[in-house]
Amino acid sequence: MSKSPLVLLLVAGLMPGMVGCDSQASQQAEAQRHLQAAREKLGLANAGYVTTVSDQGAQDEDLLVYRQEAMDAAFEDLNQVMSLDAPSEKAQALRLAADIDASAARHAARKAAIENAALAGRSTVLMGYLAAIEGASSRSVALQPQYDQKIAELQAEIQEQTARRAQLVEEVSGLDGQIQAVTPKVQEFKARADEGYAKAQTVREKAFVTSGEQMYDLQDQAAELERKAAIESASAEQQQVVVNDLTSRKALAQAQVETIDKLLEVLNTQVKSAQANVQRQADESAEAAKAGADAIATLAEEYKSIADVHREAVHKNMVLAGEKAEKAVAGLTQAVSLSQGARGGSSEAESVKLQLLAAYVNQAHIATTHALYLRDLAGVTRALANSVEHVSPEAAGVYNTQINELAQAEADLNDRAAQAIEAGLALAAELAPEGATAEDGDVTAIVLQQKDRLNAFSQRRGS
Numbered sequence: 001m002s003k004s005p006l007v008l009l010l011v012a013g014l015m016p017g018m019v020g021c022d023s024q025a026s027q028q029a030e031a032q033r034h035l036q037a038a039r040e041k042l043g044l045a046n047a048g049y050v051t052t053v054s055d056q057g058a059q060d061e062d063l064l065v066y067r068q069e070a071m072d073a074a075f076e077d078l079n080q081v082m083s084l085d086a087p088s089e090k091a092q093a094l095r096l097a098a099d100i101d102a103s104a105a106r107h108a109a110r111k112a113a114i115e116n117a118a119l120a121g122r123s124t125v126l127m128g129y130l131a132a133i134e135g136a137s138s139r140s141v142a143l144q145p146q147y148d149q150k151i152a153e154l155q156a157e158i159q160e161q162t163a164r165r166a167q168l169v170e171e172v173s174g175l176d177g178q179i180q181a182v183t184p185k186v187q188e189f190k191a192r193a194d195e196g197y198a199k200a201q202t203v204r205e206k207a208f209v210t211s212g213e214q215m216y217d218l219q220d221q222a223a224e225l226e227r228k229a230a231i232e233s234a235s236a237e238q239q240q241v242v243v244n245d246l247t248s249r250k251a252l253a254q255a256q257v258e259t260i261d262k263l264l265e266v267l268n269t270q271v272k273s274a275q276a277n278v279q280r281q282a283d284e285s286a287e288a289a290k291a292g293a294d295a296i297a298t299l300a301e302e303y304k305s306i307a308d309v310h311r312e313a314v315h316k317n318m319v320l321a322g323e324k325a326e327k328a329v330a331g332l333t334q335a336v337s338l339s340q341g342a343r344g345g346s347s348e349a350e351s352v353k354l355q356l357l358a359a360y361v362n363q364a365h366i367a368t369t370h371a372l373y374l375r376d377l378a379g380v381t382r383a384l385a386n387s388v389e390h391v392s393p394e395a396a397g398v399y400n401t402q403i404n405e406l407a408q409a410e411a412d413l414n415d416r417a418a419q420a421i422e423a424g425l426a427l428a429a430e431l432a433p434e435g436a437t438a439e440d441g442d443v444t445a446i447v448l449q450q451k452d453r454l455n456a457f458s459q460r461r462g463s
Helices: 005-014 019-045 060-082 087-142 147-208 212-276 278-339 345-388 393-431 442-462
Strands: none
Touching (some): 019 060, 019 087, 019 147, 060 087, 087 212, 087 345, 147 212, 212 345, 278 345, 345 393, 345 442, 393 442
């Protein structure tokens, strides 16, 4: 039977030359009290409801505020542990702090994903303005006095746009099939993640009412369940990013089909108008030029609004997520060093390294996703620059400057992702050497899954 911290203190006090041990045991006991307090506060944060509200419950935003306050309170206890001479407890405090930072990183990344998906619809509208500019430019050119030649050009454009429409219709069909194939995977991963977190919470609650080695075993079991659940949750987020991207591309293709339909109507009307009444060509040409200028002005306003939302709601959240993920990695790196010489031995060190591996995976996921969001915005900006180049070179120059800035930011994020991937793969090789298989045990299976995810992020980064 394990002795309580008090008994250990008394025994140490009776032994000659053990005054230093007595002091250390006292600090260990104090550290354990703070750890227990932190776990209880985290338990409240993870309860899924506001414990101080007894009626209809809190709104989602109220719950998020409540959870963050509970986590901040837990941080105060964890900081107390870090000030004490208790290496094993310090390592545990660092692990709990890393869990909090990882949770905050995932929350910020989810908020950015929601905002980025919402921007997809607005980007589709933006492409409609591009078609209006190009259509106005076509009308302006087509309605010059050399109408015979211009009618032929309009008819050629009708043929080209008709072919382009057929390609887009086929693209929409293909994207829809991909969406239907990926969407069930998101729900499947989420369900497994929810189940894992629920089991982990049950085990943690059981740990609160136990003591000694059994408490540590239960905590390790809970941490293991949470790590597995985190893998499933991250996989769900990864697949959701794919679904959002496919949905955005499908919406854009559908909008382009509708735009082409409208453009074809305009072009056919122009042909008939040119054939029926050549005398109106000059006036219609001027009107088309004005429509193009108006479209450019509207386009600039809408793009600025989209870029502002992207910067404030998507980019800032992803920056925060990246900072939290980096902090989690730094804390766990320190915890690895502390755990190697603390109670628990190699088993404790291996457990911390597994958590560190998950932190590297999370860091790579956030960096590559952030880079993807910037690449998407750069693609929209590039389409704008190309469309207004022949109408307003000055406006195109401004857009090209923004494209270069986005490309540099994307490159920096890809470099950061590469560092996380390299460190993660090195740690995975340490935990599961070359030739290891999932049949070698649960730990090896988890490591190999994380290794596969790191390799997938590496491929995404290079695409």
